[in-house]
Amino acid sequence: NYPNPFNPVTSIKYQLPKASYVKITVFDLLGREVAQLVNGNIEAGYHSAEFDGSNFASGLYMYKIEADGFTDVKKMMLVK
Numbered sequence: 001n002y003p004n005p006f007n008p009v010t011s012i013k014y015q016l017p018k019a020s021y022v023k024i025t026v027f028d029l030l031g032r033e034v035a036q037l038v039n040g041n042i043e044a045g046y047h048s049a050e051f052d053g054s055n056f057a058s059g060l061y062m063y064k065i066e067a068d069g070f071t072d073v074k075k076m077m078l079v080k
Contacts, residue, residue: 001013001051001063001074001076004076004077005076005077005078005079006053006076006077006078006079007053007078007079007080008052008053008054008078008080009050009051009052009053009054010050010051010053010076011048011049011050011051012024012037012048012049012050012051012063012065013046013047013048014046014047014048014049014065014067015045015046015047016042016043016044016045016047016067016068017044018044018068019041019042019043019044020041020042020044020067020068021040021041021042021067021068022038022039022040022041022042022047022065022066022067023036023038023039023064023065023066023067024036024037024038024039024049024063024064024065024066025037025063025064026051026061026062026063027061027062027063027064028059028061028062029059029060029061029062034056034061035051037049037050037051037063042067051063051076053078056078057078057080058078058079058080059077059078060075060076060077060078061075061076061077061078062074062075062076063076
């Protein structure tokens with residue numbers, strides 16, 4: 001995601017080699033889901049999803065991206 005740390009919006013960029021079902025979910029440090037940014041079939045190519053942290057407390061958040069058997073978790077820091 002960029003920028004990181006961010007205030008209040010960050011962009012998560014990703015690329016798909018072929019059309020796939022994509023799910024991007026944001027969690028707090030306690031593992032609670034706080035936002036779902038993408039949940040559906042996405043065409044091949046370059047894409048971006050934005051997370052707006054305006055209504056969230058400062059701190060560390062995790063996002064999980066799942067697509068076509070690929071799963072990854074990354075950290076992002078919201079600083080107000």
